[in-house]
Amino acid sequence: xxxxxxxxxxxxxxxxxxxxxxxxxxxxxxxxxxxxxxxxxxxxxxxxxxxxxxxxxxxxxxxxxxxxxxxxxxxxxxxxxxxxxxxxxxxxxxxxxxxxxxxxxxxxxxxxxxxxxxxxxxxxxxxxxxxxxxxxxxxxxxxxxxxxxxxxxxxxxxxxxxxxxxxxxxxxxxxxxxxxxxxxxxxxxxxxxxxxxxxxxxxxxxxxxxxxxxxxxxxxxxxxxxxxxxxxxxxxxxxxxxxxx
Numbered sequence: 001x002x003x004x005x006x007x008x009x010x011x012x013x014x015x016x017x018x019x020x021x022x023x024x025x026x027x028x029x030x031x032x033x034x035x036x037x038x039x040x041x042x043x044x045x046x047x048x049x050x051x052x053x054x055x056x057x058x059x060x061x062x063x064x065x066x067x068x069x070x071x072x073x074x075x076x077x078x079x080x081x082x083x084x085x086x087x088x089x090x091x092x093x094x095x096x097x098x099x100x101x102x103x104x105x106x107x108x109x110x111x112x113x114x115x116x117x118x119x120x121x122x123x124x125x126x127x128x129x130x131x132x133x134x135x136x137x138x139x140x141x142x143x144x145x146x147x148x149x150x151x152x153x154x155x156x157x158x159x160x161x162x163x164x165x166x167x168x169x170x171x172x173x174x175x176x177x178x179x180x181x182x183x184x185x186x187x188x189x190x191x192x193x194x195x196x197x198x199x200x201x202x203x204x205x206x207x208x209x210x211x212x213x214x215x216x217x218x219x220x221x222x223x224x225x226x227x228x229x230x231x232x233x234x235x236x237x238x239x240x241x242x243x244x245x
Contacts, residue, residue: 027069030059030061030065030069031069031070033059033061034055034059034061034066034069034070034076035076035079035080035083037055037058037059038050038055038076038077038080039080040058041054041055041058042080042122042123042125042126043120043122046122046125047077047122047125047126047129052066052067052073074130074133074138074141075141077126077129077130078130078141078144078145080123080126081123081126081127081130081148082144082148084123085148085151085152089151089155092112093155095108096108096109096112096159097155097158097159101162102159102160102162102163103208105159106159106205106208107205109156109159110201110204113181114197114201117185117188117197118197121185121188121189124185124189125189127145127148128186130145131145149178152178153171153174153175153178154174156173156174156177156178157170157171157173157174160173160174184200
C-alpha cells in the first residue's frame, strides 16, 4: 500500500493583514476615540473638569494609553484645537469665502462667531488656556499656537482681498479683526449678561461700513483743478506697494 501523503490544515484563502498595520489602525482608532471624548467632556465639564483619569474611564483605556498617544493634557487639548481649526477651515470658512460680496462674508463671519460663542464656548476657552500655558516656558506649545493664529489671520485677510488691494493693509486689518473678536469673547466669558451679541452686530456693521469708506477714501488722490482749486480723482497704486488682486 503506498504511503499516505500528509495533508495540510485548511487555511483561509483571505490573506492575513500584517500585524504592524493592524496595530497602527488600532492606534488611529484609539486616538480618534480620545479626541472625540475630550470634546464631549470639555463641553460638559470644562477644562479643569476634564481630567485624564475621567477621560480614560470615558474611552475605556488606561491613563497611560492616553499619555502614550498624546504625551500630556496640554498636547491633547492642542490637538483638539487644531482638529477644530482644520474642520472650520475646510467647511464654514470655505462657504463664507464663496459668498459673492464683502458684506455677505462679513455678516456670515459674525453669525458663525456668535453661534460658536453661544453653542461651543469651550472651544475658544481651550485656546485661551493654552495661550497662558505657553507663556510658562513651553516654546513648542507656543510655536504651534502661533501657527494656529497665523492661519486664522490668513483666513480674514483672504476675505478682505476684494475691498483692500494692498497686502500690508489687509494684514493689519486681519490682526485688528481677530483681536476684536478675542476681546469680545473675553468680555462675554466674564459677563455674558452684559454683552448683547445682537446689538454688537449692528454696531460692528456700522464700523465696517465706515472703515470701508475710509479705505476707499485713502485710495483717492488730489490734484490742482481749474482756478487753483483741488479736485479728487481715483488713486493710483502707490509706488512700491504690494497688491494681491
